Amino acid sequence: MILACSRSHFYNLVNSGKIPAIRTGEVKGVRVFESDCLAYLEAQSNLK
Numbered sequence: 001m002i003l004a005c006s007r008s009h010f011y012n013l014v015n016s017g018k019i020p021a022i023r024t025g026e027v028k029g030v031r032v033f034e035s036d037c038l039a040y041l042e043a044q045s046n047l048k
Contacts, residue, residue, distance in 0.1 A: 002037045013040070
């Protein structure tokens, strides 16, 4: 688990566009590249 956050927080990040994702279905299922998660984490660590 790279982000170490709850599922709902992860979906909030995806829905807000903070982490790019590819939808695999109309309701459920998203694909996120590991590199995008690492880039998000690095951006967050630079803010602190």
